[in-house]
């Protein structure tokens with residue numbers, strides 16, 4: 104059986120599955136997948152009311168299997184496995200699978216799945232995306248479709264937003280998978296090829312979207328090289344081992360935090376860097392471009408468009424550069440290259456800031472993901488910009504790393520046979536998600552009424568006033584016995600806040616892209632009595648802060664958001680760290696007029712109006728203040744939406760061009 108690539112043969116998207124890693128033959132495997140991934144197989148029940156009948160059946164099945172001893176129960180699991188992987192698929196099998204999973208969860212984790220979670224699990228199985236409020240237990244819900252699919256022999260990818268969640272979720276849920284005799288594995292950036300290979304060979308793999316896309320690109324590259332080598336092989340009659348891909352096909356993916364992964368992160372394609380030297384900018388050229396750019400004057404030689412992160416050279420600017428590069432040889436003599444390099448150098452100098460847009464760590468420039476607050480070491484800016492940033496920050500990385508392949512998330516995720524996902528904040532993005540990726544969003548009701556108290560947004564006249572007022576609030580909350588989480592968008596503000604709190608003697612812990620080694624322990628302590636945690640969005644999405652019983656008694660965790668995020672969804676994720684699973688808690692956006700996003704996005708007239716309102720209210724709140732702030736945020740949301748569209752279109756064009764040229768990726 105030959106190995107095929109999804110890219111090369113769009114009809115055969117299972118092509119990356121190697122024979123050696125599965126017990127089924129290819130045709131059996133395809134039949135299972137096709138049957139499983141056919142929408143008609145699992146009846147869609149898009150309301151909890153319609154699902155009630157099925158819930159009764161699950162309860163009944165659970166009562167029956169609950170009374171069995173270990174041996175009898177294992178026999179039930181084995182026959183279910185055979186049945187799920189067999190010729191016909193019965194709804195009764197699914198009911199039994201759900202009943203067994205609920206039982207397994209209770210026995211191994213001491214946690215009983217709510218009816219709402221069972222309903223959400225069913226929706227996932229049918230290829231939908233579910234919106235469940237933050238803290239309602241999506242992580243454990245994903246186990247339902249993961250186990251059903253894995254028992255049926257379908258390789259499952261559980262994809263989440265960061266490696267902290269990858270490790271946490273797999274570790275916490277491993278006992279349930281073992282209950283069914285299934286193997287789960289994790290893929291991390293630091294792993295070598297053999298570790299990745301054994302992780303992908305597991306029934307259920309936890310990984311980030313970056314890792315799975317990189318591995319897919321690597322497989323594609325390796326197989327392309329192998330394919331090209333065939334003629335040579337035949338010519339020389341050499342017997343060379345075929346390349347075995349890491350991935351076992353793109354079959355079924357459950358994407359946790361789906362709006363972060365498929366929406367927020369889809370503005371830039373992922374780039375695979377490899378050793379080669381001709382295409383990217385050399386260190387020497389980057390240094391020349393920077394030196395030239397430093398000698399130019401804003402307004403006269405160039406203009407900056409902050410919102411688009413672009414620098415534009417004026418006619419005078421172009422003329423000056425032409426004169427100054429006359430002595431240089433090579434590509435410097437081409438107008439287009441000169442223009443592009445100097446524009447990129449201006450962008451690197453004035454539109455990318457350390458500790459806000461990137462970190463300099465271990466002699467490398469690492470971009471900070473604005474929605475998660477985490478460094479993204481494998482992401483590189485295109486067209487030489489990353490190299491210029493490295494030279495700007497005096498990183499001596501050499502000329503070794505060059506981009507060779509790129510793939511947008513839009514293209515990658517639509518290659519899965521079935522894609523489903525979950526998030527607490529996906530409703531706003533439902534249309535884009537459906538249009539671009541396919542799944543529809545189903546809203547799942549909460550198991551218990553949310554007790555989260557949302558305090559109206561306040562805006563302080565300056566950063567200084569903001570920190571003073573927030574510090575006062577922290578004192579009050581601490582003396583009331585509550586715990587406090589202070590959220591910032593940038594590493595810079597988290598450092599500034601931490602310095603201020605230290606200065607006035609408020610004890611606290613910090614979690615940001617620079618101080619991320621203690622992540623698990625910072626999170627585990629964040630719910631303690633009088634505990635103050637200052638964190639970037641690293642402590643946002645997905646993080647489960649468990650307040651101590653005495654903190655819950657005192658009113659739970661209070662979240663203060665100091666900086667507006669690029670989208671309301673990210674703000675809401677931060678709020679969602681409070682009041683989880685029916686506990687009390689509260690949250691507030693406490694912004695400042697100095698907030699970069701407000702300053703940049705509001706037009707001068709509206710900004711003046713906002714300043715007047717804020718000053719008149721004494722750093723307070725009003726509906727009009729909130730509306731003005733939201734309008735600035737909506738502007739960014741619209742722009743990002745357009746950027747995602749541009750990435751999609753760009754990749755489609757590239758793909759068409761390659762198809763004409765006969766390329767595969």
Ligand SMILES: Nc1ncnc2c1ncn2[C@@H]1O[C@H](COP(=O)(O)OP(=O)(O)OP(=O)(O)O)[C@@H](O)[C@H]1O
Pocket residue numbers: 214215216217220235236237238239240241242243526527644645646647679680683684
């Ligand atoms: N059925 C249940 N019974 C009791 N506790 C549960 C149940 N389901 C989940 N939990 C607990 O609720 C907490 C929150 O779960 P989880 O982190 O999965 O929520 P989430 O919906 O993914 O939140 P977020 O949207 O913030 O990521 C966890 O501590 C989990 O153990």
